[in-house]
Amino acid sequence: MKLERERALDHTRDLVAAAWAEFDQARDVEPPVSPELLATLDLPLPEWGIDVVAALDEAAEALDQSLAQARPRYLAYIGSSGLEIGALADLLAHSYDPNLALHAGAATLIEAQALRWTAEFVGFPMAGGSFTSGGTVSNVTALAAARERVFPASRQSGETPGATVYCSSDAHYSIVRAIELLGIGSDNLRAVPIDEHRRMRPGALAEMVEADAAGGRTPMAVVGTAGTTLTGAIDPLDAIADICAEHGIWMHVDGAYGLPAASVIPERFRGLERADSVTVDAHKWMFVPKACGVVMVRDESALAAAFGHETSYIPGTRNAVDVTLEYSRPLRALKLWLAFRVHGAKKFRETIARNIEFAQCLHDMAAERGWEVGPAPDLSITLMRKPGIDNAELVKQLQADGRVYISHAVVDGETWLRPCFTNVRTTMSDVDVLMQVADEVSRASGLGR
Numbered sequence: 001m002k003l004e005r006e007r008a009l010d011h012t013r014d015l016v017a018a019a020w021a022e023f024d025q026a027r028d029v030e031p032p033v034s035p036e037l038l039a040t041l042d043l044p045l046p047e048w049g050i051d052v053v054a055a056l057d058e059a060a061e062a063l064d065q066s067l068a069q070a071r072p073r074y075l076a077y078i079g080s081s082g083l084e085i086g087a088l089a090d091l092l093a094h095s096y097d098p099n100l101a102l103h104a105g106a107a108t109l110i111e112a113q114a115l116r117w118t119a120e121f122v123g124f125p126m127a128g129g130s131f132t133s134g135g136t137v138s139n140v141t142a143l144a145a146a147r148e149r150v151f152p153a154s155r156q157s158g159e160t161p162g163a164t165v166y167c168s169s170d171a172h173y174s175i176v177r178a179i180e181l182l183g184i185g186s187d188n189l190r191a192v193p194i195d196e197h198r199r200m201r202p203g204a205l206a207e208m209v210e211a212d213a214a215g216g217r218t219p220m221a222v223v224g225t226a227g228t229t230l231t232g233a234i235d236p237l238d239a240i241a242d243i244c245a246e247h248g249i250w251m252h253v254d255g256a257y258g259l260p261a262a263s264v265i266p267e268r269f270r271g272l273e274r275a276d277s278v279t280v281d282a283h284k285w286m287f288v289p290k291a292c293g294v295v296m297v298r299d300e301s302a303l304a305a306a307f308g309h310e311t312s313y314i315p316g317t318r319n320a321v322d323v324t325l326e327y328s329r330p331l332r333a334l335k336l337w338l339a340f341r342v343h344g345a346k347k348f349r350e351t352i353a354r355n356i357e358f359a360q361c362l363h364d365m366a367a368e369r370g371w372e373v374g375p376a377p378d379l380s381i382t383l384m385r386k387p388g389i390d391n392a393e394l395v396k397q398l399q400a401d402g403r404v405y406i407s408h409a410v411v412d413g414e415t416w417l418r419p420c421f422t423n424v425r426t427t428m429s430d431v432d433v434l435m436q437v438a439d440e441v442s443r444a445s446g447l448g449r
């Protein structure tokens with residue numbers, strides 16, 4: 001399989017440069033998939049290849065007709081930015097293609113260093129961890145360690161008698177998924193009530209834990225969310241840590257989205273340093289391309305206890321496969337390592353601080369213009385809705401309009417607009433445009449007053 005390397009690289013360079021230049025501005029509308037492209041994407045398996053430049057053009061065209069989270073006015077869900085240095089890191093990493101399952105020389109050291117930098121950045125006293133494919137796998141990994149700690153040898157027996165796990169009613173679904181996959185059963189996952197800021201109520205947690213313990217159950221783990229997906233609420237980590245310490249329960253912090261903000265507003269994350277395990281996604285609010293998750297533990301042996309094993313074709317010393325769920329693993333760490341090297345931690349903190357400011361500004365602006373707003377943002381999500389209209393329809397019309405791309409959130413049965421600022425390219429003028437377009441569409445559509 002020979003490639004015309006220079007031609008392919010030169011052309012890719014042009015395509016990437018054009019895409020990056022476009023990402024500096026928002027586009028006016030999300031384009032539909034063209035009939036020509038639809039026909040191409042319906043072709044059967046090609047027996048013979050085509051010219052590499054033509055094929056690269058097809059790929060770029062398809063990407064350009066896709067939703068691109070990297071654009072500055074993509075404010076839906078929890079977006080990522082496709083940070084340029086991260087994209088280049090991926091090209092490099094995938095070209096060398098080391099396998100981080102086993103000791104891979106300097107690539108393994110890069111992963112270890114990027115882990116240390118991440119821990120330092122968010123302020124967690126990490127003793128071990130790994131890069132993962134994202135928050136879901138990080139949460140499963142951490143809770144597997146918790147299960148083995150609380151029920152030694154449960155990985156062999158499959159038995160976790162009376163295990164119960166706790167998270168707030170707004171925790172991410174990946175916690176449910178983890179508890180199901182680990183054989184604990186989501187019937188044993190307790191949804192702890194939340195307060196008016198949508199943060200876990202520690203008093204309710206304590207009562208639930210005590211009632212379970214008194215009933216002969218074994219409270220195994222509490223998951224505190226440091227930035228819920230729905231509203232960006234940060235659970236009271238210090239109070240959760242007190243309860244976990246008192247009852248000998250594993251404390252996990254799911255900071256997949258919000259934890260990078262601990263580098264800017266550490267006071268809101270107090271108690272993080274007492275957690276047993278932590279999840280943070282670099283592909284969310286640390287701007288690098290997907291997939292780049294991180295799981296960290298404060299006791300190095302915890303992951304090995306859950307994942308260590310011997311396989312006839314792998315050397316006997318401890319390898320990465322002995323502390324991770326995955327076997328073959330790409331060098332995901334390189335994109336974060338290079339991003340820290342090139343931009344420095346200060347730039348990360350400044351960008352995160354700006355995102356938080358955008359959410360606060362939008363919250364204030366919307367309130368001034370007669371929108372109903374949610375609680376003041378803990379992080380970078382703003383909840384806003386027009387009273388008396390169908391806000392779900394408004395979100396659809398905004399998406400169809402295309403000038404800004406936002407998603408909705410259903411909170412206690414009410415639909416809200418839920419812009420989320422995690423993009424490195426978003427500026428204050430994009431926030432202004434969002435406000436103007438939201439006002440305009442809500443009026444023009446006949447939905448508004």
Ligand SMILES: Cc1ncc(COP(=O)(O)O)c(C=O)c1O
Nearest residue numbers: 078134135136172174229256257
């Ligand atoms: C708080 C939280 N945890 C976990 C996840 C899952 O992360 P991933 O999509 O990387 O698996 C998300 C995703 O949005 C999240 O917001």
